[in-house]
Amino acid sequence: MTVTDVLWLTKSLLSQAPKLLLFLVAFLGFCFMTAAALVLTSSTLANRPVCFPGSRNPFAILYQHYQFVVNGPRVIQRGYLQAKNGLFEIPRTFRFGQIVLCSADLVEELKNTRSNLASPEPWIDQLLQISHVMPGYFPAGAGWPKVAKTTPGLIRGTVHKNLDRYLPSINETILAQLNLLDTKNGGNIGSFDFAYSIVARSGSYSLVGERLAQDEEYLDAVKEHILGMITTARAQFLVPDCLKRYIGGLLSRLIGLGTKWNMATSRRTLLKHFDARAAEYRAEISAGCEAISESGLDHSGNPIFRRLYECCIIRKRWTYPEVIGEMLLLQFAFIYTTSYGLYVALVELARRPEYSEPLRAEIDLTVGKIGPTLPACKAMVLMDSFLKESQRLHPPAARITLKQGSHVAVPSELIQQLSVNYENPDNFDGFRFVKRAAAGDKNSQLVDLSPDYLVFGMGVHACPGRWMASALMKLALAHILTRFDVALADLSSDSLTGSLSFEEFYVPNFGLKIALRQRT
Numbered sequence: 001m002t003v004t005d006v007l008w009l010t011k012s013l014l015s016q017a018p019k020l021l022l023f024l025v026a027f028l029g030f031c032f033m034t035a036a037a038l039v040l041t042s043s044t045l046a047n048r049p050v051c052f053p054g055s056r057n058p059f060a061i062l063y064q065h066y067q068f069v070v071n072g073p074r075v076i077q078r079g080y081l082q083a084k085n086g087l088f089e090i091p092r093t094f095r096f097g098q099i100v101l102c103s104a105d106l107v108e109e110l111k112n113t114r115s116n117l118a119s120p121e122p123w124i125d126q127l128l129q130i131s132h133v134m135p136g137y138f139p140a141g142a143g144w145p146k147v148a149k150t151t152p153g154l155i156r157g158t159v160h161k162n163l164d165r166y167l168p169s170i171n172e173t174i175l176a177q178l179n180l181l182d183t184k185n186g187g188n189i190g191s192f193d194f195a196y197s198i199v200a201r202s203g204s205y206s207l208v209g210e211r212l213a214q215d216e217e218y219l220d221a222v223k224e225h226i227l228g229m230i231t232t233a234r235a236q237f238l239v240p241d242c243l244k245r246y247i248g249g250l251l252s253r254l255i256g257l258g259t260k261w262n263m264a265t266s267r268r269t270l271l272k273h274f275d276a277r278a279a280e281y282r283a284e285i286s287a288g289c290e291a292i293s294e295s296g297l298d299h300s301g302n303p304i305f306r307r308l309y310e311c312c313i314i315r316k317r318w319t320y321p322e323v324i325g326e327m328l329l330l331q332f333a334f335i336y337t338t339s340y341g342l343y344v345a346l347v348e349l350a351r352r353p354e355y356s357e358p359l360r361a362e363i364d365l366t367v368g369k370i371g372p373t374l375p376a377c378k379a380m381v382l383m384d385s386f387l388k389e390s391q392r393l394h395p396p397a398a399r400i401t402l403k404q405g406s407h408v409a410v411p412s413e414l415i416q417q418l419s420v421n422y423e424n425p426d427n428f429d430g431f432r433f434v435k436r437a438a439a440g441d442k443n444s445q446l447v448d449l450s451p452d453y454l455v456f457g458m459g460v461h462a463c464p465g466r467w468m469a470s471a472l473m474k475l476a477l478a479h480i481l482t483r484f485d486v487a488l489a490d491l492s493s494d495s496l497t498g499s500l501s502f503e504e505f506y507v508p509n510f511g512l513k514i515a516l517r518q519r520t
């Protein structure tokens with residue numbers, strides 16, 4: 001660059017100075033207005049007598065909001081330690097704060113609250129912000145989609161009722177996936193990726209059917225979409241609702257650009273596959289191939305996608321975009337949560353090799369004798385306890401008269417580690433729940449619900465997929481243990497959770513590896 005160039009550049013910058021100054025003032029003004037609006041709305045929406053985890057000054061409110069977005073479990077822990085009247089509130093900007101109930105009687109009161117008074121829908125809506133993260137799928141301004149309200153019933157009536165019909169496919173998929181494993185390089189494998197590869201394939205059988213459950217492009221897109229959804233929703237928390245329609249979409253694209261977690265690209269791939277399957281279903285239905293029964297659509301082996309699609313074109317209950325939107329939500333509810341459950345159990349198994357032999361002995365006596373069936377899954381009581389204990393210590397989420405619309409949560413992780421509920425609560429005791437059952441405890445199975453075990457929620461909205469998740473994880477662990485010795489690959493990186501959270505949800509440590517060594 002010559003001296004003339006430098007002079008020219010300085011001159012042109014000076015000539016632009018008023019414009020730059022104006023831009024700077026406008027930008028700072030925008031930041032100030034946004035910050036003021038954030039503080040004002042969160043103070044107006046907050047419930048007065050309830051304490052915050054930090055102080056109530058404007059900067060502290062902004063800071064708590066930011067911290068909740070990136071490290072929710074830590075904020076919950078801080079609030080829990082200071083909750084004087086049994087509850088505290090995490091201030092949320094532009095929306096209702098999150099009320100966290102800490103005392104046992106408040107948790108019991110919430111459990112017994114009628115579903116028309118307390119419903120999880122506004123919370124999930126706020127967490128995932130579906131109208132912004134997934135625009136165009138559900139009717140705008142109509143709240144939580146109606147199709148999502150009926151799916152729990154559909155899952156109970158299909159996936160749960162006909163679980164035994166899905167098990168052979170689940171079993172075959174797990175075995176096929178293990179056959180593909182390359183255990184040459186010491187068998188080191190990313191623990192979450194491994195858990196995902198099993199759950200996504202075997203779980204997708206009941207969600208979308210055999211063909212898509214084996215399609216690598218589809219399975220990759222599901223993972224990228226789930227993770228993209230987490231990243232995008234996290235970014236959206238920082239944008240006021242009124243601005244989301246203008247800058248929300250752009251922000252989402254910028255966040256995912258160039259990363260593997262690109263929602264726009266992965267969604268295009270998913271849509272391509274959904275559209276192709278839907279066209280086939282439509283052709284089959286109009287040709288009467290699958291002989292749909294008069295009374296209803298009770299094909300027990302049919303995947304959930306087909307059932308929802310039939311409800312869309314035969315009964316005209318949902319539109320096609322609503323069906324697709326619900327499928328995208330279900331992938332989060334089913335695949336992510338179950339992968340997380342299997343992931344934590346695998347890491348605990350790698351950390352504690354002493355559990356392998358008793359578990360293998362039980363597998364021989366159950367799956368070995370009667371095959372990979374529901375009775376075998378039921379009979380694996382040590383495995384059940386091991387999974388329950390893994391989720392007790394590592395649940396996927398850390399979770400008066402309140403204002404109408406307030407969001408109420410329960411800090412499940414902290415409750416599950418209280419000494420009033422569990423002896424030596426910080427210790428991992430894989431067979432803790434078998435011992436509790438022997439001592440007469442009625443709620444000792446993985447799928448049992450109780451106020452001291454909240455991994456699957458409680459009350460009328462408790463997880464309807466827990467039986468499926470339990471059977472899938474048991475079969476996966478049974479096959480893994482039969483074939484491999486499981487150890488930690490790298491002791492230096494054994495933190496189970498990643499450095500950022502998704503509000504109260506943990507995100508796994510994607511770098512945590514386990515080593516699978518083929519048994520001789």
Ligand code: HEM
Pocket residue numbers: 120151152155159333334335337338341396454455456457458459460461462463464465466468469
């Ligand atoms: C380890 C795996 C899983 C965990 C930890 C889990 C956890 C949860 C939790 C905590 C809730 C909220 C309950 C409440 O609000 O009280 C829930 C709801 C739900 N889960 Fe699961 N889940 C898992 C697997 C599954 C699977 C496999 C499916 C599908 C087959 C599923 C489908 C759903 C649905 C549809 C709801 C909404 C229920 C409603 O609103 O009534 N989940 N789950």
